Amino acid sequence: MTTHRTAPILVIGNGPAAHQVLDRLRHFGCEDPVTVLGAEDTPAYHRALLTSALDGSLPVEAMELPPPPGDTTILTGVCAVRIDRLRRRVHTADGDVFPYARLILATGATPLLPDLPGLRTPDGSPAAGVAVLRTLADCARLTDPAVVAARTPVTILGAGSLGVEAAFALALKNRPVTLVHPRPWPMDHLLDAAAGALVRDRLTAAGVELVAGSPATAYTPATEGAPGTLALADGTALPAHTLLLCTGVLPETGLARTAGLAVRTGIVVDDRMRTDDPLIHALGDCAEHRGNRGGSLASGWAQAEALARHLASGARGVAPARRVLRPRIAGPGLVVLGMPGRAPSDETITLNDPANGRYARLELTGEHITAGVLLGFDRAIATTTELYVHDAPVPRDRLSLLLGRAPRLARAGSEEITPETVICLCNNVTHQDLTRAWHAGAQGLAELADATRATTGCGGCARQVESLCTSLASSTPATTGS
Ligand SMILES: Cc1cc2nc3c(=O)[nH]c(=O)nc-3n(C[C@H](O)[C@H](O)[C@H](O)COP(=O)(O)OP(=O)(O)OC[C@H]3O[C@@H](n4cnc5c(N)ncnc54)[C@H](O)[C@@H]3O)c2cc1C
Incomplete structure (x- = not known):
């Protein structure tokens, strides 16, 4: 067991919300050393771009977020397992101890497994053939060269925005895809029947089979040689070689709950993103602010801004987040x-x-x-x-x-497109900003993200930024760097 030096600021979680708060802390002039514990064994990456990795349109490296500025130590593959609030210490799965002056919880969310017979093994983990899509590791399992080459069919349960994005991405990789949804049309929580019908038509055109209108009732796990089966309320039994669950997420609140912090659906925070322990804050998908669970980058961004301002200058207040969803669909x-x-x-x-x-x-x-x-x-x-x-x-x-x-x-x-056209709406980056950064040497997607922050919001502009790179590269004489 190693007991580390006390971290002025200790962050648990290394996802987009943690990354954003680090950036904003430095922006507002906080120079305190920060230590980050991240359970995933990768640098922070843009989770919202996972379906672009799934369809192969974006290399995994391009999803990485730029290294945070200032005196920041990022420890990847380190899972925090207990918070000792009395001694102000965090214990990790490896037995290490991290004392803190101030603690930030940015533990995100995990996929929700619906209460469906057969989905779980007796120890609660997903049954054979059941997959989720939340991390790069999940994505790597779904894009394993052997299953891609064999064109193993995928049955996706849940046609919310994640299910729809995943269906387009897998279909683009030539995988036979069946998308199962209990309601009559996809994304029904956001789209009315007319818009839903158009998304359904796009799915069909992309080769996705949509089975809508009947809830799933049970799953029979795959056995050697035989695919699993998904049973629906109308009596249909669908073969499911891989059953990809896109059935929502749950805020990751286990650490906070066992430490005795107030938790409802998420970790309850005030306008300073403080939990009911004034030395512990929470933000992003794990937090619940004024009764609202975040669940989007916009709310994580607004909370990061509020928390960084508070820690740097004591200011208070969270600007209401304006939620923009740009599902990556074909066409x-x-x-x-x-x-x-x-x-x-x-x-x-x-x-x-x-x-x-x-x-x-x-x-x-x-x-x-x-x-x-x-x-x-x-x-x-x-x-x-x-x-x-x-x-x-x-x-x-x-x-x-x-x-x-x-x-x-x-x-x-x-x-x-004019020079003033805003390409990255999340970070207000114009075409001109990107062109200038490109000419200043940021001649790739990751470099442009680093220089301008474009693509680091919802990620919806990544393809546009990529094609801008291509067009600048082809239209600029090869003088730079020579
Ligand atoms: C495919 C996909 C597409 C999406 N598209 C959009 C979109 O278009 N627009 C939008 O607004 N949102 C989108 N989202 C949601 C968005 O990605 C999340 O809102 C965002 O990732 C939340 O960031 P976070 O840092 O709060 O949590 P997370 O991204 O979940 O990161 C939390 C991190 O904390 C780590 N962690 C958890 N517990 C511990 C522990 N005990 N010790 C150490 N580390 C721990 C986790 O491993 C994880 O790396 C999408 C999500 C997915 C999966």
Whole structure:
């Protein structure tokens, strides 16, 4: 057993929320040494890009987040198992002890296994053939060259945004995919029937078989030579060589709970991201702030900002996070702003154009977007998302907004990109910022992420940044570096 020196700030978890708080701490002038304990044996990476690793469009290295600035020690493959609040110490699975002055919990979330007969072995772990997608290790199992080469079919349970993304990614890798969903259309918690039908059509066009409308009732695990079987309430029995569960996540609260901290669904925190122990904070997917579980990068970012400000200067307050979801699906883009259909609004604009595979719904209160869905309106996605994220008023001519013709607004259509076009909406990085960084030597995806922070938010811009790299490389004379 090794007892380490007291860390002024000790962080448990090395995911995107931990990474963001380290960055913001330095930004706000906190120079305290920080030690991070991460259970995964990799550097911090952008979890939201996992499906791009699944379909092979992004090398794993490109998902890595840049090394945090300042005096930071990152220990990977180290799992914290107990917090001793009395002595202010954290114990790890290896028997090491890390005393702390201040502790930050950024333990994230873990996949939720539904209560379905047959899914678990008697010790509670997933049964044979059952897979999840939360970590690079999960992704590596699903992309094992042997199963990819054998085109082993995958049955995905749950057509929320993760299930839909995973289905497109696996289909792109030529894997036979069946997507099973208990409700009549995919992503029904965010999309209405019209938008859901368009996503269903896209899935079908990509070769995914969608089995919707009947809940799963039981799983019979695979045995040697025979695939598992997923039974549905309507009597269907689906073969399931690999059963990929995309059935939600649960905040990882075990450490906090056993340390006696207040936990409801997540670890309860106040506006300073403090738990009921003033020396312990929590943020990201593991935290519950004002009754809300985060579950998105936007909420983790807002919490990291609030916590870093508090630790650096004692300031208080969490800016409300504006949730933007950009599921990576084949074809023209999809964006979901906030939670459409949940709260009353003054005005709803709907444009349904199934013949062209397009759908838009914007909910407005006053002149501001409170929620929305855009599918197939690529030129409008950047402007509309930007207006929503910044809570800016929309133009009077709503149709021009949807058609991407709104004046003085950035556009996402490839021919109409201007230097001011915001490419990374999460970090407000423009085309010009990226071009300048590229010319200054950041000539790859990881380097541009490092220099500008583009792609380190929701990751929805990664492909756009990658193609910008390609086009800059082909249009620039080979003088740099020579
Ligand atoms: C495929 C996929 C796509 C997604 N797409 C989007 C998207 O488009 N937009 C969006 O907003 N969100 C998306 N998300 C969700 C987003 O990735 C999460 O909100 C984000 O990762 C939360 O960050 P976090 O750091 O709080 O938690 P996590 O990313 O879960 O990281 C927590 C880390 O803590 C470690 N840890 C846990 N317990 C311990 C311990 N005891 N000791 C040491 N380490 C520990 C874990 O191993 C993990 O590495 C997506 C998620 C997935 C899986």
